[in-house]
Amino acid sequence: MKKEVTLVKNCKATIIPAGDEVILAEGITYSIAQSLGGSVTLRDANGMYRVGECELSALGEDIKKEVERVHEVQSKERVLSEDVVWEALAGCYDPEIPVNIVDLGLIYDLQISGEEEARKVAVKMTLTAQGCGMGPVIAEDAKTRIEALSNVNEVSVDIVWDPPWNPKMMSAEGKKILGLE
Numbered sequence: 731m732k733k734e735v736t737l738v739k740n741c742k743a744t745i746i747p748a749g750d751e752v753i754l755a756e757g758i759t760y761s762i763a764q765s766l767g768g769s770v771t772l773r774d775a776n777g778m779y780r781v782g783e784c785e786l787s788a789l790g791e792d793i794k795k796e797v798e799r800v801h802e803v804q805s806k807e808r809v810l811s812e813d814v815v816w817e818a819l820a821g822c823y824d825p826e827i828p829v830n831i832v833d834l835g836l837i838y839d840l841q842i843s844g845e846e847e848a849r850k851v852a853v854k855m856t857l858t859a860q861g862c863g864m865g866p867v868i869a870e871d872a873k874t875r876i877e878a879l880s881n882v883n884e885v886s887v888d889i890v891w892d893p894p895w896n897p898k899m900m901s902a903e904g905k906k907i908l909g910l911e
Contacts, residue, residue, distance in 0.1 A: 734761055735772070741788030743779035746771065746825050749863025754779060754788070765797050767823040767830065767871070780825040780867065810849055810881045815840055818875040824858065824868060829907050831855065831868065835899030838890060848883040851876050855887060856895045865889050 736759045743754050754760075760772035760779070770781045770789060786794040819840075820832040831837060839854040853872060857865045869887045876885045897910065905911040 734759055735789050735793055736760075737788050738790050739788045741781060741785040743772070743781045743785065744825075744864070744867050746778040746780055747859075747861075747863050749865070749867060752779065754781075756788075762793075764823075764825070764828050766828060767821045768797060769823070769825065769871075770797060771825045778826065780864070782871075810842065810879055812840060812842060814879060815842065815851055815853075815876055818879060819853070819872055821875055822868060822871045825864060827858070827908070829900070829904040831872065833901040833904030833907070834858065834895075835901065835904070836868075836895065844883065847881055849881050850884040851879075851882055851886075853885075853887045854890050856890055858895055860891060860894075 737754055737756050739756045741754050743752055744750070745752050754772070758774070760774050763771040763773045763778060765771070768783045770786065770793070772779045772781060781789065786797055816832060819837055820830045822831045823829070824831065824834065827834065836855050836857065837853060838856060841852045842849055843852070844850045853876070855869065855872065857868070869889055873885050873887045876882060897905075900910070902911060
């Protein structure tokens, strides 16, 4: 992907790691730090910013199309199962780390309950650090991805701190991506 982008219009973004919303101004150039899971992390001399799927058009049509092409939308026709939910969660990324939340070991529990046409999905997850302001953004991304699956009526994503996360909880794939194996 192109390494720099100049915004073609103002856009909402989330400051990383504080989690505060900010408006990035049209005409400003940013470096693209990563583009994973349908969002883009931008960087400038002042910090890093997560631009969500709804704001991608501010990055220009070429960047938007490239991100959308790479990010495959979950099919509503698939039968709901734990594997399908895990796959949806694997599309969520910490905007500072190029590893999805499943391979980071952030998902502690996943439960599916209810009748076939009205299923409830409950997820317990953690974060790499308790002070991370991006927690609500990551949890909302996970929730949105699960809600997009067929036959899901209700989703809860709760952030928990026990047990505390540590790098040993990462999958072999996550460790490989970060050069820890």
